Amino acid sequence: MTGSETPPSFRLAYVPGVTPTKWVRIWNERLPDVPLTLVQVTPGEAPGLLRDGGADAAFVRLPIDRTDLSAIPLYTETTVVVIPKDHLITTSEEVATGDLADEIVLHPLDDTLDWEQLPGKPAFERPATTADAIELVAAGIGVLAVPQSLARLHHRKDLTYRPLTGAPESRVALSWPEEETTDLVEEFIGIVRGRTVNSSRGRTPTPPQPKKAKAKRPDAAAGGRKQAGGRPAAGKNPRGASGGGAKGGGGKGGAKRGKPRGR
Secondary structure (H helix, E strand, O other): OOOOOOOOOEEEEEOOOOOOHHHHHHHHHHOOOOOEEEEEOOOOOHHHHHHOOOOOEEEEEEOOOOOOEEEEEEEEEOEEEEEEOOOHHHHOOOEEHHHHOOOEEEOOOOOOOOOOOOOOEEOOOOOOOHHHHHHHHHOOOOEEEEEHHHHHHOOOOOEEEEEEEOOOOEEEEEEEEHHHOOHHHHHHHHHHOOOOOOOOOOOOOOOOOOOOOOOOOOOOOOOOOEOHHHOEOOOOOOOOOOOOOOOOOOOOOOOOOOOOOOO
């Protein structure tokens, strides 16, 4: 690597309520030489950060302005209503939006639920953030509808929540700049979608190793190895061949017998 080259890295932004731990762990296992940096952003900041090059990809809440951005919806969250623990609503296992008709329903400026019409009574002013709205709920000023992960994120001992039916739901998506679909972005898309390390759209799979050729079996001639042409090797006599040591042999050297004398 020359001094002018920059080592590869990956910047991943995420909005509150999203937990990217599992995907980051898989990334570190598969690409230990490419550090992944996490950047927490508000839902409103995420699209601009992607367009400005502040992140390679981001977990966002839909809907977002999709101009110049690609997005893959991943999952949909249950919407819940956050209430004080001593509220009458706690006697129900779930709540309908109509049950909030007499409640002040807080609507923070960073809310990502796509309401056509907010249920209940509006507050005098909108809290700046979801965290601010949680504080108002704890003070008994109103109730708050949020995705379930945000209710867990802002958990307090004096508050609880119930599923809210009839409310819009929050969809979480992976987004990235449309013109910057790099190899590393494709790698992360594969991880989020559950592709294996040898998937055709993931990293280049490990090529199969060539099979080892089977070793040839040595000749198993009864008398040992054969010379070229099929003749017995020097010093080896096949059974029945004439030569020294044969029964009834003549003189030294294995000479042939003469003809028997006639009578």
